[in-house]
Amino acid sequence: MSFFKKYLTTLIGILIGMLGGYLYWRFIGCKSGTCPITSNPIHSTLYGALMGGLVGNTIKKDENFV
Helix, strand or coil: CCCHCCHHHHHHHHHHHHHHHHHHHHHCCCCCCCCCCCCCCCHHHHHHHHHHHHHHCCCCCCCCCE
């Protein structure tokens, strides 16, 4: 089984999370610059990727579950 097929839902979650994090920074963000995550597009995108990866991993079908 290839790596991409095994972790497809996690990778899709990461990509969607990255897009969501960037769009959150772009349209909502932090105007004052004091917010640790949303004041910087890189931090917001990475945080979105982390959250998306976690969600994608939790909805993954477990093949060994009895």
